[in-house]
Amino acid sequence: MALGHMRPRAKKFVPPKLMITSMMDMFTIILIFLLFQFSEKPETIHMMEEIELPTSSAKMDHTETIQLVLTQNSLQINDDLVAQVKKGNVVGLDPQNPKASVLYQRLQEQFAQTVKNSDEKQPKEHILLLCDKRHSFKTINKIVKIAALAGYPNFQFAVLKE
């Protein structure tokens, strides 16, 4: 047969078939993983890179409180910078005159506001302390004392679940 007489054979169109089974497998794995990680109360705490929380067997959830964050370099109340931390010392925090510190003033303002709103003499608010695990008790003690002086003797120490 001469080549000129050959008719080009039209390829039959085969509609592409999506491999649903493998996609289903993938989605099932993702779904199971997410279900295990599911939390009714997702963490709303802004975690910074420079903070390393200690691990603990504690099971209690934190409550909505004043959030105090002590990293290696800074001290913050509710994400507002209060003081710098240099070599474990909180700058501007004099143990001899704690009432002059910004930390005391901020907590005192907060305390006055809470008392005004709740009509309680002693609000039962906690301070949620997120502290880097490498800090010494010397640094923590100063902050804790000032907070107690400002009217907040109760704390919740944030830890990572073991």
Next chain:
Amino acid sequence: MSIITKGRRNSDDDTELNMIPIMNIFLVIIPFLLTSVSFFHIKVISTSVPVMADSMHESLKPKKMKLTVIVEMRQADMRLSTTAENLDPQELEQFEQLFKLQAAGMYPLMELNEYLQSIKSTYPESDTLILIPDETVIYESIIQAMDAARNFNDSPLFPNVVLSGSLG
């Protein structure tokens, strides 16, 4: 081949599960779960610092035999002592204990936990422990000591941990 057999084979070939609606459900569930997922679980340990208390309220409560354990975390060891309103100092002295640091410089928290269990079994009403760390003790060690003091497995030992600085 009979017509009946042929018909049955055709119906078997056609049975294919329609995955599309299941996929749609998955696509809805996954974004929802992604918004609710938490990759780190933050928990808290409740504690307090010593404050001036109103003694009038305390005196009205019925007295129970309670011990308050004091644990001092020092550079070289841990010293345990006790205090109680209803017990003589001589009786309290028998509970005093010194735990030497382990070879790696770690605090002997297992030993502390075991000793606290024995105190708790003698005075089950006791629930308060005052932790007095040295200034050099790091926060991680304090948390570990609090864990050892608060519970043994799932049973509470001294759930009220008060954190205090040393005097002088």
